[in-house]
Amino acid sequence: MKVLITGCKGQLGNELRLSCPPSIEAIYTHSTELDITNEITVLSFITDFNPDVVINAAAYTAVDKAEADKDAAYAVNAAAVGYLAKACKQNNVRLIQVSTDFVFNGNSVDGMQLTPYLPEDTVNPLSVYGDSKYQGEQLLQQEMSDKADSFAIVRTSWLYSSQGNNFVKTMLRLMNEKDHLGIVADQYGAPTWAANLASICWQLAQRADLNGIFHYSNATGSDQGISWYDFACGIQVEGIKQGLLNATIPLNAIITADYPTPAMRPAYSVMNCSKLNQALNIEPNDWKESLAAMMKQLS
Ligand SMILES: NC(=O)c1ccc[n+]([C@@H]2O[C@H](COP(=O)([O-])OP(=O)(O)OC[C@H]3O[C@@H](n4cnc5c(N)ncnc54)[C@H](OP(=O)(O)O)[C@@H]3O)[C@@H](O)[C@H]2O)c1
Incomplete structure (x- = not known):
């Protein structure tokens, strides 16, 4: 099986490279060799390499920056996903797209959502980033409407890895630099x-x-x-255990209003993952075990 990976230098792209099954011939592309916003390049790359599957790990992921940089966010997260879907359809290629929990708004009809979101639940993104990713989902499904058996969209949340910028690495840095930290305690996710x-x-x-x-x-x-x-408390506990932090510092629970950001984030974006866990017959990975494994790589 041949698989084409886009965005190979990102967190997911890098982990895909590290874990490619031996039976798969993969080609890893980054933004300078395969810019997914270039429709012609996308078509020629997919036609020439002729993969069985494309995994799109490329995205515009700067959630706050996207509020002022809308065109770039929509170009990468929406239009480009349409180009990938069109080229995949023309070449009979399966497409794996990655999306986000930020397609949801965290509100139920009566107040705050308290039940994990199902894949078919109504979306209502609060940010440019969330909306651009949702538009990408929509364009993909429109392109593939008569080939609905040839794509999978995986929504994920709060992604981190030992490579790249993410909450875990930012927290470790700040916990080593500061004498106390205030962390948002009224946004829930996984x-x-x-x-x-x-x-x-x-x-x-x-x-x-x-x-x-x-x-x-x-x-x-x-x-x-x-x-x-x-999450920050878990990072501190594990950071001390693994020698990545010298000492604990006080972590103060703050509310979203005390930490204003350009992009609004859902107060609750926990997703129900049973459909995928059952389909693949897997036990979900526990967040603390995964965090410990990632931090072991850092230490
Ligand atoms: N990070 C999160 O917390 C989070 C949460 C939920 C869902 N997700 C989704 O998970 C997926 C993987 O995210 P990630 O955290 O691995 O992202 P990431 O680390 O930000 O990596 C994204 C990669 O996409 C590349 N890219 C950007 N524009 C491109 C273009 N026009 N053509 C080709 N490549 C381009 C970037 O390359 P350059 O650096 O060269 O531009 C970068 O290497 C994305 O779909 C994201 O939306 C992420």
């Missing part, structure tokens, strides 16, 4: 180690019978998920 997500993508690449929208994150053990504050 972290996901990019290595676990890479494994899911490889499995989906080889399971042409699994099509449509799926959710995947690490498991938090409760419908409530965890807050960024809980």
Whole structure:
């Protein structure tokens, strides 16, 4: 089986490279050799390499920057996904697209959402980033409407890895630099180690019978998920254990209003991952175990 990977220098792209199954011949492309916003390049790359599957790990992921940089966000996260889908359809190629929990708004009809989101639940993104990713989902499904058996969209959340910029690495840096930190404690979700997500993508690449929208994150053990504050506490505990931090500092729980950001984020974006876990017959990875494994790589 031949698989083309886009965005290979990102968190997910890098983990895909580290975990490629031996039976798969993969070609890894980065933004300078395959700019997915260039429709002609996308078509010629897919036609020439003639893969069985494309895994799109490329994205515009700067959530706050996207608010002022809308055109770039929509170009990469929406239009380009349409180009990939069109080229895949023309060449009879399966497409694995990665999307986000930020397509949801965190609100139920009566207030805050308290039940993990199912793949078919109504979306209502609060940010440019979330909307651009949703538009990408839509363009892909429109392009593939008569080939609905040839794509999988995996929504994931709070992604981190030992490579690249992410919450875990930022927290470790700040915990070494500061004498205390305030962390948002009223946004709930589920972290996901990019290595676990890479494994899911490889499995989906080889399971042409699994099509449509799926959710995947690490498991938090409760419908409530965890807050960024809980996540930071877990990072500190593990950082001390693994010698990445010299001393603990006080972590203060703050509210979203005390930490204003350009982009609005859902107060609750926990996803129900049962559809994918059952289809692949896997036990969900526990968030603390995945965090420990990632931090072991750092130490
Ligand atoms: N990070 C998260 O917290 C998070 C949460 C939920 C979902 N996701 C989704 O998970 C997927 C993987 O995210 P990630 O964290 O691995 O992303 P990432 O680390 O930001 O990597 C994205 C990669 O995409 C590449 N890229 C950007 N524009 C491109 C273009 N026009 N053509 C080709 N490549 C381009 C970037 O390359 P350059 O650096 O060269 O531009 C970068 O290497 C994305 O679909 C993202 O939306 C992420």
